[in-house]
Amino acid sequence: MDIIGFFQNNYERTLLLTWEHVWIVALSVFLATLIGVPIGIAITRNQKAAAKVINSANVLMTTPSIALFGLMLPILAVFGFGLGKVPAVIALVLYSQLPIIRNTYIAIKNVPPELIDAGKGLGMSSWRRLREIEIPLAIPVIIAGLRTAAVMNIGIAAIAAYIGAGGLGVFIQQGIARVYDEMIIGGAIMVSLLAILVDAGMALLERLVTSKGIKLEKALKS
Amino acid sequence: MIQYEKVTKIFGTGEDTVTAVDNVTLDIDKGKLVTFLGPSGCGKTTLLRMTNRLLNISSGKIIINGKNVMEMDPVKLRQSIGYAIQQIGLFPNKTIYENIATVPRLLKWDEKRTSERADELLDMLRLEPSSFRDRYPVELSGGQQQRVGVARCLAADPEILLMDEPFGAIDPINREVIQNEFLRIQGKLKKTIAFVTHDIHEAIKMGDRIAIFQGGKLVQYDTPEIILTQPRNQYIADFVGADRALKVLGIIRCREVMEKSPPNVVQGSMNTKEVLKMMEEHNWKHAVVLLKSRPIGYVTPKALKYEDTEVREIARPYPVTVEEGSVLRDVMSHMLMYDMRVICVTDEEERFTGLVSLNHIQKHLIDIYAEDMRENV
Known part of the structure; x- marks a missing residue:
């Protein structure tokens, strides 16, 4: 088996598919963040809604991805988006909701009540408390949720090749169809590498956005 | 000035209600520190938290400098009042400077x-x-965090401070230090302060007046001295403790009981024979020897008998002297430690101002507890 030869012969296509893959995942995580983080914060203010929202996100996550693509197909077909990148991105956004909403919710809930009390008592508005205390304290855990979502999406996006979304899943899908081992393994290697790189990148981001005071606190506690 | 007028707080609705604060009326005068004292669940913290509207008032009024707090914007109201809590609540993501700058930035x-x-x-x-x-x-x-908590609450120089067991989270030694420092600062700043505590010692030490609560009701509102000497009922007497006569020693200052300008004082330059004659004439058991207004020691007739020199040469130095501002507890402690029945009192510049004896202290205590004793006879 000549994997290196495969990459040498197909490097342009490999780059293109990798780019496509990254793009789908990046867009979906971005959209999922815009939706999930505000929902996660909003449900900390309402205990009943919190249980419902988190359970719904749980159900979504337990649905197998192939099944979800299948379920969305007839609905999106009405708008002419049954196949391709649009249903893939939508599915990825939905899958990302659980880790993002759950982590945001837990992180905000875990802000020590005396900090909220002090902020309130000193005359911070609830918006200001959110911005200056709750979010800065929650951000490491929120980013950890994004990290889980991004890594998971890289895997699911590979499956989205079956509904014509493109990306590195194409190598795996075509490789299986053509019984072309180098292609299957080449695709798998690229997907794995991507997941490892994104994971490391998000870990770095987590460290960059965490306040020094909180890092010191963690270091002292452990 | 903070005025509480028939303030009541009821938690819960329907049959499931708890009256946490029950018809409380009291005034905290401008520049005074009032401690809210009582066991947990007595309503002291609830009353404090209604003052800056962290809790809503069920009925009654809280008026700060003539304005009803319920008619003010809660966020603006809180920005104008200092707030410090037991858990300190410093924001861990902010530096000490940023923490202190919280209200000024708002x-x-x-x-x-x-x-x-x-x-x-x-x-x-x-x-x-x-x-x-x-x-x-x-x-x-x-301890340092507590100090920053206090600094943060003073940052925008509010006229009124609300403090909920602000020194509760530190060890007794550091607590003593920060209490003293806070009293020193309060002496200068003269803020109007509501200070919640469950510690009777802290209440006595910090408070210009003490408000004692029981089951949401205000049961006594008086100066520490009156609370200790004339507790209104058994509950308060129990709460302040059987050793309240000893606690009172911690708030009465030497200048209130000492004998000012006693007669048995001689100048260091006088001759011993002259002094001996004076002492025998007046039947003094001892005399204080002064040099430039400062007490350098004392002499007894026995020590003077065979001497013929300036009296300062043979004056025995006092092992300790106290300042007029010392509390009687410290004075008594010195008496016990050095086995002295009489101690010299000086002013801040160490000039002699009088004497204090065990008899003076006892007499003073008997006077203030006189009412108590009569009741018990």
Whole structure:
């Protein structure tokens, strides 16, 4: 088996598919963040809604991805988006909701009540408390949720090749169809590498956005 | 000035209600520190939290400087009042400077003024600004964090402070230190303060007046001395403790009981024979020897008998003297430690002002407890 030869012969296509893959995942995580983080914060203010929202996100996550693509197909077909990148991105956004909403919710809930009390008592508005205390304290855990979502999406996006979304899943899908081992393994290697790189990148981001005071606190506690 | 008028707080609705604060009326005069004292669940914290509307008032009124708090914007109201809590609640993601700057920033002070104010406060609380400003709360000891909590609550120079067991989270030794420092600061700043505590010692030490609560009701509101000497009922007597006569020693100052300008005082330059004659004439058991108004020691007739010199040559120095401002507890402690029945009292410049004896203290205590004793006969 000549994997290196495969990459040498197909490097342009490999780059293109990798780019496509990254793009789908990046867009979906971005959209999922815009939706999930505000929902996660909003449900900390309402205990009943919190249980419902988190359970719904749980159900979504337990649905197998192939099944979800299948379920969305007839609905999106009405708008002419049954196949391709649009249903893939939508599915990825939905899958990302659980880790993002759950982590945001837990992180905000875990802000020590005396900090909220002090902020309130000193005359911070609830918006200001959110911005200056709750979010800065929650951000490491929120980013950890994004990290889980991004890594998971890289895997699911590979499956989205079956509904014509493109990306590195194409190598795996075509490789299986053509019984072309180098292609299957080449695709798998690229997907794995991507997941490892994104994971490391998000870990770095987590460290960059965490306040020094909180890092010191963690270091002292452990 | 804070006025509480028939303030009531009821938690819950329907049959499931708890009256946490029950028809409380009291005034905290401008510049005074009032301690809210009582066991947990007595309503003291609830009353405090209604003052800056962290809790809503069920009925009654709270008026701050003539304005009803329920008619004010809660956020603006809180910005105008200092607030410190037992858990301190320093924001761990902010530096010490940023923590102190919280309220000035809310009030949109310019950065220079905020910065100068923060340094001033750190200095006042004996935290070196250059070394503490840029550190994070987690890098400070509990006592240092409490100080920053106090600095943060004083930052925008509010006229009124609400403090909920602000020194509750530190060890007794550091608590004593920070209490003394806070009293020193309060002596200068003269803020109007509501101070919640469950510690009778702290209440006596800190409070100009003490408000004692029981089951949401205000049961006595008086100066520490009156609370200790004339507790209104058994509950308060129990709460202040069987040793209240000893506690009272911690608040009465020497100048209130001492004998000012006693007669048995001689100048150091006098001759011993002359002094002996004076002492025998007046039947003094001892005489204080002064030199430039300062007590350098004492003499007894026995010690003078065979001497012929200046009296200062043979005066036996006092092992200890006390200042007029010392509390009787310290004075008595010295008496017991040095086995002295009489101690010399001086002013701040160590000039002799009088004598205090065990008899003086006893007489004073008997006077203030006289009412008590009569009741018990």
